[in-house]
Every structure is written in structure tokens, then in C-alpha cells.
């Protein structure tokens with residue numbers, strides 16, 4: 001297919017679906033020393049052109065939730081949070097209130113350990129991203145991520161497609177229900193501190209997360225014989241309001257782009273990695289930006305993550321907060337309804353920057 005034909009196909013196809021591709025776990029089990037060409041990124045693929053930072057002083061900011069809720073320490077911690085959101089767009093949170101991380105992690109591990117035919121009972125159906133498979137595969141020529149996943153819409157409850165919710169392991173569903181409810185509470189709470197850190201006293205933004213949408217992507221990154229030639233997930237920024245990620249690995253697999261260099265996130269057991277998504281970038285008029293990030297893989301070790309994409313209520317417009325457009329601060333992004341925002345996202349061109357397309 002010529003480049004032009006490829007672009008035309010990309011333009012006409014909606015991205016809200018995925019072509020079926022092989023399971024990476026199965027490829028990994030074949031114990032071959034070589035990775036199939038479709039996964040190889042070091043043959044001129046420009047997503048591979050930046051390198052990890054070698055500066056050990058660069059670490060993802062750490063936010064202590066206990067200090068945010070304590071009146072004596074709140075101001076200092078809010079200032080740290082403001083700098084984290086402004087300079088990085090990502091931070092790790094400890095002492096949060098989510099109790100079901102470990103249980104959910106165990107369920108996800110047990111799910112990915114099932115034989116392929118069993119996992120396929122919950123496979124993505126044509127025309128939908130939800131279920132077990134891979135995201136955003138839209139052409140047979142596209143390079144592939146070294147990643148298997150299961151993606152489920154969890155809240156509100158009426159958005160659930162239960163036929164895609166695994167019943168093996170047996171406690172998977174109830175654990176995911178509890179996990180998503182806890183994540184919703186955490187998102188509301190984090191958003192209330194993020195807006196306070198920005199100096200917004202009105203609670204409209206954080207409250208809109210109580211009626212929000214919560215989509216959960218569980219990722220498995222199997223060991224890879226040639227880890228330096230592939231990516232677990234290509235560089236992207238999230239289209240969420242905020243993303244809450246739990247990393248069950250013990251090496252830095254997730255990397256954020258900071259001043260042109262990739263900085264790895266060293267997993268802290270029991271912590272949540274929170275990153276700003278495009279919706280909060282728009283609502284803060286770009287004061288807080290959605291950071292580019294990617295996942296890399298390991299030669300010997302599997303890595304599992306659970307990613308909760310948190311969106312405000314569909315009744316909330318996606319537009320810069322009026323209070324931020326004062327005294328010569330120009331509005332940077334368009335005012336959109338929730339429906340318009342998603343329409344633009346799912347019909348975007350894969351070779352163009354989504355955030356640039358919603359700038360004024």
C-alpha cells in the first residue's frame with residue numbers, strides 16, 4: 001500500500017475498533033530469540049528516536065496524600081502538587097485510600113495466566129475496543145506494541161458490557177467492581193486537590209468526576225527476547241481527565257517525556273501513578289499539560305499494569321475554565337461538548353497531534 005493509500009485508509013476508518021492480532025504472550029512463550037518484524041521499531045520508526053535520560057536526579061514527583069489531608073502540611077504539599085502538575089504532568093501518590101490494589105492485581109495476573117482459548121472467551125468483537133486483545137490496530141501494515149490487554153468500561157454501571165467481563169478467575173468481576181468504585185473516589189479526591197493546587201476554589205471540575213466515566217485497561221507486557229528493539233506502548237498522551245495507573249512490575253517500565261528525555265517511573269509498592277490527560281489540559285487552559293509517555297519491556301520479566309482512565313461527567317463541557325481566561329490570558333483550546341470532544345478524538349488522523357487539532 002502506498003503512503004497516500006495508507007493515509008486515506010487512516011482517514012476513513014474510525015479508531016474506535018481494533019483488528020485482531022496475535023497474542024504477545026504466546027509469541028513470548030515460543031522462546032524464539034527473534035521478534036517478528038511487525039514489532040521491530042529500530043528500523044527507522046521515528047517513535048524510537050529519543051533516548052532515556054541518564055540524569056539520576058530526575059525522578060517523578062512523589063505526593064503524600066496524608067500530607068494533603070492534614071491542615072498543618074496541606075499548603076506545602078499543594079505547592080508540591082502544583083509544581084508536579086505544571087512541570088511534569090505526572091506524580092506518584094502514596095498513603096491514598098484505595099485498599100483493593102493487591103486483590104485486583106492478583107485477579108489480573110490470574111486472568112493473563114489462563115490458556116489463550118480461555119482468555120478469548122472475552123475477546124474484542126469486531127467494531128469495538130472493549131474486551132481482550134490489543135488497542136488501535138487499524139491496518140495490517142501497522143507496527144505492533146509488545147502488549148496484550150483487556151479493556152473494559154466500568155462506570156457508570158449501565159456502560160458495562162458484562163459479556164466481556166471475565167468470569168475466570170471467579171472473583172474477577174466483583175473485585176473489578178470494588179476497584180473501580182474506589183478509583184472513582186480517589187479520582188474525585190485527587191481532582192479536588194489538583195484544582196486547589198491551581199488556585200481554583202470552585203469544586204465544579206472535581207465534582208463532575210462523581211458522575212464521570214471510568215474505563216479500565218489491564219496490560220500484560222510479556223518478557224521479550226529483544227527488548228531494546230520494541231515498545232510496550234508507543235509514545236502518547238492520554239485523552240482522559242486524569243489517569244490512575246498501578247504498576248505491578250519491579251523495574252521502570254513506564255517512561256515520561258521530560259524536557260526531551262525519557263524518565264522511567266520506579267515502581268513503589270502500593271502507590272498510584274497519576275497523570276494529567278488532555279481533558280484537564282484543556283480545562284486548565286494548558287497550565288497543566290498531558291505528558292507524553294510510553295512503556296518499555298524487559299528481557300526476563302513480565303510486567304502487569306492496571307490503568308484507570310477517569311473522565312468527567314458527559315454533561316460537563318470540555319472547555320478552559322472561565323476563571324483562568326482573565327487579565328490577558330488568552331484562551332488556548334476550543335470549547336467543546338463532551339460528545340464533540342470524543343467525536344474529534346475517535347475520528348482524528350493517526351499521523352497528527354490530537355491536542356493540536358483542538359487548539360484555537
Ligand SMILES: O=C(O)CCC(=O)C(=O)O
Nearest residue numbers: 217219253254295305307
Ligand atoms: O502500562 C503502562 O505502563 C502504560 C499504559 C498506558 O500508558 C495506557 O494504557 O495509556
Ligand SMILES: [Fe+2]
Nearest residue numbers: 236237238293
Ligand atoms: Fe497512557
